Amino acid sequence: MSASGGTKAIVAALAANLSIAVAKFVAAFFTGSSSMLAEGIHSVADSGNQLLLLIGGKRAARASTREHPFGYGRERYFYAFVVAVVLFTIGAAFSVYEGVHKISDPHAVESPIWAFAVLIFAIIAEGFSFRTAIKESNVLRGKQSWVSFVRRAKSPELPVILLEDLGALLGLVFALFGVTMAVVTGNGVWDGIGTLMIGLLLAVIAVVLAIETKSLLVGESASLESEELIRRALESTPEVERIIHMRTLHLGPEELLVGAKIAVAHDDTAAEVARGIDEAERRIREAVPIARVIYLEPDLDRSSSRASS
Template structure:
């Protein structure tokens, strides 16, 4: 994923959520609707999350130091994980708390009835534009992967996070509209509490999915299968390399890949020849996969493993 694509989607979501948060808070102050309060806090949490993603991207661009020789690319994973925590606590748990409070005192919306419906409809329209931006930017890098595969396999966290946040925001607005409209029709504030409960469960579910995916990135994931195939083809493309004995890859960040491989070379090669073949092999790898920034190649002589002797038959 290009960093510019992720940043564009983040900024679009941030601007939408800031405007939506203000109007939701005004609607809550006028109507005291629990769904509106839950959605207000949800928008504030989303705005904070997008600010965290932007900050994480900035931190990740710092140059490597002696203490952090591979750089700070994983900062983007760290802040994406923090986003999941914020979404779980500030968004999901608060919504469930507000729903519990509203179930205990299910007062109807008896003033400014048109305000929450208007605000929610406008918010759905604005959030749809933000979601559309995230979809367009994701399609540029998604390839043939399904949306589930894209969220699970993406090595850059920003677009999957924004996609899930925007999807959650849209569904949350629909749940809030459902609760508010039924409260206005029936005069029973319990429906408002039901909508708030649905928002809380939705946000907690999305937060758990994000936490699991970013945890995997934090632990360190290998290159995609497509990139691994390109690297293997680049290594064996030169006649001086007999075969790959073993290879490991690791993402140091969304756009920084470490490649370590033991390669089999011909036994008669001189040290100068081996140095030359390593340099040419590294060039082929970087040409095939530009994000392969750190490459370690270990030359060795490949020995065919001796065939295991057959086990004597026992009577």
Template sequence: MSANGGTKAIVAALFANVGIAITKFIAFLLTNSSSMLAESIHSVADSGNQALLLLGGRRAKRAATPEHPFGYGRERYIYAFIVSIVLFSVGGLFALYEAWHKAADPHGITSWHWVPVVVLVSAIGMEGFSFHTAIKESNHVRGNQSWVHFIRRSKAPELPVVLLEDFGALVGLVFALFGVGMTLITGNGMWDAAGTAMIGVLLVVIAIVLAIETKSLLLGEGAEPKDVAAIERAVTAGPEVERIIHMKTLYLGPEELMVAAKVAVPACESAEELARGINAVETRIRAAVPVARVIYLEPDIWSAAAARAGTGTAAHTAVPGTGPAAVPGTAEPRADESRAGS
């Protein structure tokens, strides 16, 4: 995913939410509407969330250190997870509390009746611009994926977070407009409380979805099936490798994939010949899947007899279509195995 595209969407959302938060809060001060207060806090929370995403993106660019040899790419996931917590607590729970408080004293809107409607309609326009920017930037990397699949499987958290936040903001504005409009029509403040409660429930649901998806990224996700297949084809495309014994992938950050594999190689006359073969395989992997930047390949000798007997390193095969299945309890790799990698 393009980091520049994600940053552009975040900045657009940040400017929109700061402006919206100010106008909503002024409207709350004039009308004392709980829906306007809930929406004001919602926009403040969203503005803080966009600042957190920008901070996470900046910190993730730090160079690797001996303490963190694989770099700081996952810091973007941490800040995205913090965003879900802020949205849940500051946005959702506050709106639910304000709805309960308003229901206890359901006064109507007695002055400046036109202000909340104008503010909400203007906010819908500004949020629509932000949402359009997020959709446009997402379409550059979404491809043929559905929106649900894109949000659930994207390895870069920024665009999915902004998409969900902007979608939630637009729906929340409609809820607020409904609550304020019905309050103005009927003079009953319970409609205002109802609109506020709907905003709170919406934000809690979106925060939970964000937390679940970001948690999966924090735990560590492997490559998509199509990328795994491309890596497998790249490994076995030349004469350097006979088959893959087993392979694992792991995203170290949104744009950095680690590939670790044990591969069966033909007999070589020298270590130099083996190293050249391993380097050629690594070059093919990087050409097939450019985000595969950290690659470790362990050469081994395939033994069909060992595989049938369930002994020796050949029995560790676990990649579909590349050899027999792994056998539990097989021996660990031999101490005299050659190793090569980058």
């Protein structure tokens, strides 16, 4: 996985979630809090998700084969989609179930000091992880809004980590709310409400991730900015009269396929056309380095031929 894949952010999130998961389960054991148990499961699910992202990055780096001539770049999209499914089925479903169960059969929170101590520690640890994800994302985000970055990013790891960390922080706030209200009122129903809020939050995040990664998995074109750079590179090539049509497709986050039909002068020789195609490919790669697979089909500029006649 390249640096833009956010490996640093993934490792930071994994380290934070593993330590937090242990602390949450200890607190859940001593307090009997369903919110703490749901948060522990949440952290385990997040840790598994980060491992999946690392595996996806490693598998995507494999060399192309006869069966997969364009390589395995989309493995990263597949594993990001699996993350969304895991987050929904394990994190959201369990939390919603546990919340409903606790609301229907409430129990007082025992030894609440354990819950408060762990939640404060978890908020600090998740805060550091979220800060790392933000710093890594800002390198690629540029002037985009955060919503636009999550929707348009071609590398799935950073949006996934960003939403996971944001969900983790909000989930901790919900757990803190549920435990605090249960202790203050003496009513364990509040603990269940906090757990249910965590489950619904995870469900929303999972749906958003699934929608965005599905779009990448199916196949997205290059950004408008990249396509404009490619068009300029083609049109600046002397042998290219004009672009008849062009298509782009991401084979992976850092690998772009470009296919275009270009018009050439009717009196160009085969050698001149070949030289023009080579020059056009060079200019495209210079303008957009991730354009690694380029297919250019020459055709006669029939519009200029009709105009001259």
